[in-house]
Structures are given as structure tokens and as C-alpha cells.
Amino acid sequence: MGRSPRMLQNYVPILIFLGVATGIGLVLLALGFLFGSGQKDAEKLSPYECGFEPFEDSRMKFDVRYYLVAILFIIFDLEIAFLFPWAVSLDSIGGFGLIAMAIFLTLLVVGFIYEWKKGALEWD
């Protein structure tokens, strides 16, 4: 047991805070639905499209580049997740840790240059 209950206790306020934040959001929305009254009709409830009748469902096809950005994000975010523990323990891993991370970063930079040259980062 030793340390773990003490450590977990530090996280209790976070749980409470998440609850309080949810509560504030819910109360605000509830107040809005309580006080905000009005007549609803079909025109008011239709999606806004500059006064036109909406032509089609708006969940339409979108550019594949958005998808590409999402995939690249996952790769780089994982890279950052790897860098975090390394950065925190920098003073105890010395030159070996530095070189190991240099090799890892070099591999990723090569990949980054490749996708740059391939035009994955172009928006025109």
C-alpha cells in the first residue's frame, strides 16, 4: 500500500472539479431552457442557409486532406508522448539517453521531410 492511497487522494479534487464543471454547464443550460421561451415553427427550426431551402443533407463529403492531417496528428502526438518521460528524466539518463532520442527523432524527421516533399502538407 505505502504510497498509492496518498497519491490517489491528490486526484480526488480533480474528480470533484470535473463534477462541479459538469454541474455548472448543466445548470446554465437548464436555466436557459427554463427562461428562454418562444414560439417554434418549421421555418425557425430549419438549418440556416442564407434564406434558401437547404438543398441536401449537410453531412457531405469533405476534403481528404482533413483526414490526412488527422493521421499525421496521431503520429506526431505519439512522438510527443514518447518525448515527455524522456524530457523529465533528462538529468539521470545522460549522454546515452540523448543519443537514443537523437536516433528516434532523426527517424521521425526523415519521415516528416518525406511527407513534406510528397506534398501532404500542401493546402492550395
Add this chain to the structure above:
Amino acid sequence: MAEFLQSLMAYWESFPADLRFVVIATMQILAVTICVILTVAFTTYFERKVIGSMQGRIGPNRVGPLGLLQPFADVIKLLIKEVVIPQKSNRFLFVIAPLLSIIPALATWAVIPLSDGFVIADINAGLLYVLALTSVGVYGVILAGWATNSKYAFLGAMRSAAQIVAYEIAMGFALVGVLMAAGSLNLGDITRAQAGGLSHWFILPLLPLFFVYFISGVAETNRAPFDVAEGESEIVAGFHVEYSGVAFAVFFLAEYANMVLISALTAIFFLGGWASPFEGWSFLGDDSLLRATSFFWLAAKISFFIFVFFWLRATFPRYRYDQIMRLGWKVFIPITIVWIAVEGVMAWLHVGPWARLAS
């Protein structure tokens, strides 16, 4: 009176320790949350005044002295406005989306050290928690845009998702640099690592990362000049085009709370948080108030960065979308990678302000 207080104290002591802990934590949380919400309220007033005077206007001056009650008038107006849920929308997601924006914007304050010794949750993984929660914020925007089932909202959500995601990488890399210099994920320890006055703050050795972090923060909160997700002149209001009344107010609250949060985080990571800039000036005397660490310094730094947010908005025209993506991917990410490499090598060679790292 004294007896009454004593008996009250005795009653309080009779509670189990765990319950007392929870009650105290809840009180602290409520106090911080109310302060954050009040800050947000006056931030909106501050924004209108600052931008007003930058454009040679007066700004709000009708409600209360100097217009100071304007934010409360706005809140009441938004509360009594009708909330319209469009017919073709996904009603559940439509209501959940503003909640998903506001919860992370408020709950991140749990790990922000407001002064030396006051932080609601003093956890080891504070910075990871901050990153995790700020990432959740993007769900609010995407879900709002998708659930609305309007083309403008959909376009705004797509733009904002790709933009936030791109700048989050630059932000993460900049934080790796901060971690290398501080050697801890705890925000209090990061602040303490910068003790000793202006010359010890991370802004000097990490100057490029500071700029990358703050500008990414502006992009992350969808503020001008990176506000293509809202872009009034092109896609009306982007992801919240169909939100009205209090549902809109919650998005608004979340956006401004995020701005204050980014300002606070920048102050903590690069400007020594609660530390005084004059800490190293021994000629001021040992007990000079100017040298003491206090919440006042953190508040001053936060206010300055909030001012910079408005300054940027009043100064720059909106970026084009391809320019935004180019800045994020092709400028910020290379800068941060290079700076992390520089920092690593410098620490290894015991050079410059990084020398203490490899001790």
C-alpha cells in the same frame, strides 16, 4: 459568539477526516470556479474596451459606472433568450457539445498553481492532465458542427478540428522543451525551477518555444487572427451558427475561459508563474514586497497575455486557411524540433543557461 464558533469548530472536527477533505476541496473548487467565471465576464468587458480604444471608439459605457456592469447585462440577456434546436440536428449531441467545451475549460484549473502553496490538486502528472483536457476541448467544436446539420457549421468544425490538431503538435513540442528545462511534470515544480528573478525565467533560454507556444495557444482557442472556424464574413459563425441563447453563452464562456487558461499556462511555463521579476534584485532589501512571490504577479502576467490576445485581434487581418496550416506544420514544428535538439546538446555539453540540466 466565541463559544458558538468553538462549538462549531468542535462539530467540524467530529466529521471523519475524509469528509472534511472533500468539503474543503469542494469549497476551494467553487471559489476558483467563481473567480474564473468572473474573470471571464470582465475579460469580455476588457476586450470591448481595449479594441474600442484601439479603433478610436469608446466601448461599452452605459450599464453601470464606466459600463462595468455590461457583462452582467449580457449574461441576463443571453439567459432569457430562446434556445433553438434545429429540426434536422442530432438533439442529444447538440446539447452535449457546449458541455464538452466548458468542462475541460474549467476543470483544467484544478492543477494551476495560483500562488506558492495553493493548488487544488497537486498531482505529479499536472502537465499531462493539462494536455489531456485541452485536447478534449476540440470534441465540443467538432460535435457542435456535426450535430447542427448545417453546412456552415460543418465547414467551421472541419476547419477548426484540423487547425487545433495541427497546432497542438507544436504546443506539445514546445512543452517538451519546458519539461527538459524544468525536469518535472508538476506545474508547481516548473514554477519553482524558475525561481530567482527575471534572468532565471524560461523565456530567455526558450525564447523561440515561448513564441511558438503562445501563438499556438491563440490558434488553439480559435481567436483572431486564426479564427477561420468562426469567420463571420465567410461561414457566418462557423460551428456555433445555430446556437442561440444560453447554449451560445456556454460556448462563449468556454472560449474565454480557454483564453485565460492559455494566458495562465504561458505565464507559468515561461514567465515564472507567481514569481516576482525583481526577485534577484537584492538592493531592494530582504523583505521588500516587490521581491516577494505572490498571486499578484501571476494575475499581472495573465492580464498582460489577455491584453496581447486582444491586441492581436485588433491588429491582424484573418489568416487564409492554407497560410494557417503552413505556419503550423512547416514553421512551428521544425522550429520546435530544432530547439529541442539544441537544448539536448547544450545540456549535454554543460553550456549556457541549460548547464544545470545535466548535473
